Amino acid sequence: MIKVGIVGGTGYTGVELLRLLANHPGAEVVAVTSRKEAGMKVAEMFPSLRGRVDVAFTTPDESDLKQCDVVFFATPHGVAMAQARELLQAGVKVIDLAADFRLKDPELFAQWYAMEHSCTDLLAEAVYGLPEVNREAIKAARLIGMAGCYPTSVQLGLLPLLEGGKQYIDSQTLIADCKSGVSGAGRKAEVGTLFAEAGDNFKAYGVKGHRHSPEIEQGLSTIHGAPVKLTFVPHLTPMIRGIHSTIYARIQPAGRDVDYQQLFEQRFAAEPFVDVLPAGSCPETRSVRGSNTARIAVHRPDNGDLLIILVVEDNLVKGASGQAVQVMNLMFGQPENAGLDIVPLLP
Numbered sequence: 001m002i003k004v005g006i007v008g009g010t011g012y013t014g015v016e017l018l019r020l021l022a023n024h025p026g027a028e029v030v031a032v033t034s035r036k037e038a039g040m041k042v043a044e045m046f047p048s049l050r051g052r053v054d055v056a057f058t059t060p061d062e063s064d065l066k067q068c069d070v071v072f073f074a075t076p077h078g079v080a081m082a083q084a085r086e087l088l089q090a091g092v093k094v095i096d097l098a099a100d101f102r103l104k105d106p107e108l109f110a111q112w113y114a115m116e117h118s119c120t121d122l123l124a125e126a127v128y129g130l131p132e133v134n135r136e137a138i139k140a141a142r143l144i145g146m147a148g149c150y151p152t153s154v155q156l157g158l159l160p161l162l163e164g165g166k167q168y169i170d171s172q173t174l175i176a177d178c179k180s181g182v183s184g185a186g187r188k189a190e191v192g193t194l195f196a197e198a199g200d201n202f203k204a205y206g207v208k209g210h211r212h213s214p215e216i217e218q219g220l221s222t223i224h225g226a227p228v229k230l231t232f233v234p235h236l237t238p239m240i241r242g243i244h245s246t247i248y249a250r251i252q253p254a255g256r257d258v259d260y261q262q263l264f265e266q267r268f269a270a271e272p273f274v275d276v277l278p279a280g281s282c283p284e285t286r287s288v289r290g291s292n293t294a295r296i297a298v299h300r301p302d303n304g305d306l307l308i309i310l311v312v313e314d315n316l317v318k319g320a321s322g323q324a325v326q327v328m329n330l331m332f333g334q335p336e337n338a339g340l341d342i343v344p345l346l347p
C-alpha cells in the first residue's frame with residue numbers, strides 16, 4: 001500500500017484527493033492536514049466520506065508527513081516549496097498541485113506569483129505533471145509540479161498539432177478562450193464566487209494577463225521545440241465544476257492537407273484519459289463531471305484555414321486531483337487508472 005499524506009485536506013482539491021483515494025486499491029491516506037480544523041475527523045467535515053475515510057485532520061507537521069511514501073500539496077502557491085526539500089531528504093515523494101514547481105524560470109515565478117522562489121535548486125529536477133506529455137519522466141520523478149487546470153486543457157488540445165516541431169498551424173497567433181466553474185477559485189470565502197455574484201452571470205477576467213499564460217507558453221514551447229505564443233482569456237461561468245476551452249489555430253501551408261480528425265484520434269488512441277469525439281461533435285462539461293477524462297473535438301469550418309479545438313475537463317479531476325492520482329500511479333508503478341475508473345455524473 002502506498003502511504004499518502006495530503007497537506008490542505010479541507011480545500012476543494014484536497015477533498016477531491018480524499019474522494020478518489022478512498023476508492024484506490026493500492027493507496028491509503030495516513031495523514032491529512034488542516035491548520036484550522038486540526039483534531040476534527042475528516043468524515044465529520046465531509047459526511048460523503050463517512051465509512052470511507054477514518055482519519056482526523058492534523059496540523060501540517062513534518063513528522064507525520066515524513067512517515068508517508070508520497071505527500072500531495074493541495075495548498076496555495078508557496079507552501080510546497082517551503083517543505084519539499086525536507087520531505088525529499090526523508091525519502092518522501094512530493095506532488096504539488098500548486099504552481100511552485102511548474103515554471104522553470106524563478107524570475108518568471110516571482111513576476112506572476114508575487115513571491116520569491118525559495119527552492120530554486122529543485123526547479124530543474126521537478127517534472128511537469130502532464131502524463132500525456134511527460135509519462136516516462138514522471139515514472140522516474142520524486143518531485144512533481146502538477147499542470148494547472150486551464151493549462152491541462154489547452155496543452156492537450158494543441159498537443160497533436162505542435163509536438164515534434166510540426167508546422168501545421170501558426171504557433172505565434174494561437175488563441176485559447178477558456179471558461180471555468182467557480183470551484184476553480186478554491187473553497188475560501190471570496191466575494192466574486194458568492195452565489196449572488198457568480199450565479200446567473202458570466203464574465204471574463206485576467207484579460208490583461210493571467211499566471212497561466214506563462215505556464216501554457218512554457219509547456220507548448222517545450223512540446224513544439226520552439227517558442228509558442230498564445231492569447232489566453234479565462235472566464236468565470238455559473239457552474240460548480242468544469243472547464244471548457246475553445247482554441248483557435250490558423251492552418252499553415254504545411255497543414256492544408258492534414259486529416260485533423262484522424263491526427264487527433266491516432267495521437268490519443270492509447271491515452272486512457274483523453275477521448276476524441278466523432279467529427280462534428282461539441283463536448284459538454286457535464287460529460288466529464290467527476291471523472292478524469294478530457295474530451296476533445298476538432299473542427300475545421302468549411303475546410304478553411306481555421307482550426308477550432310474544443311476541450312472539456314473537470315477542473316478538480318483531470319485539471320487537478322485526478323491527474324495528480326494518475327501521476328502518483330505512474331510514480332509508484334500502479335496501473336495508471338487505479339482509483340480513476342469513474343463514470344461521469346449526470347445530470
Ligand SMILES: NC(=O)C1=CN([C@@H]2O[C@H](COP(=O)(O)OP(=O)(O)OC[C@H]3O[C@@H](n4cnc5c(N)ncnc54)[C@H](OP(=O)(O)O)[C@@H]3O)[C@@H](O)[C@H]2O)C=CC1
Binds near residue numbers: 011034073
Ligand atoms: N480548485 C481548482 O480547480 C484547482 C486548484 N489548483 C491548485 O491547487 C491548490 C489548492 O487549491 P484549492 O483546493 O482550490 O484551494 P482551497 O482554498 O480550496 O484549499 C486550500 C487548502 O490549503 C490549506 N492551507 C492554506 N494555507 C496553508 C498553509 N500556509 N499551509 C498549509 N496549508 C494551508 C487550507 O486549509 P487550512 O487553512 O485549514 O490549513 C485548505 O485545506 C492551489 O494552489 C490551486 O492553485 C490546481 C488545479 C485546479
Ligand SMILES: CC(=O)N[C@@H](CCC(=O)OP(=O)(O)O)C(=O)O
Binds near residue numbers: 150
Ligand atoms: C475560476 C478561477 O478562479 N480559477 C483559477 C485557476 C484555478 C487554479 O487554482 O489555478 P491552478 O490550476 O494554477 O492551480 C484562477 O483563474 O486563478
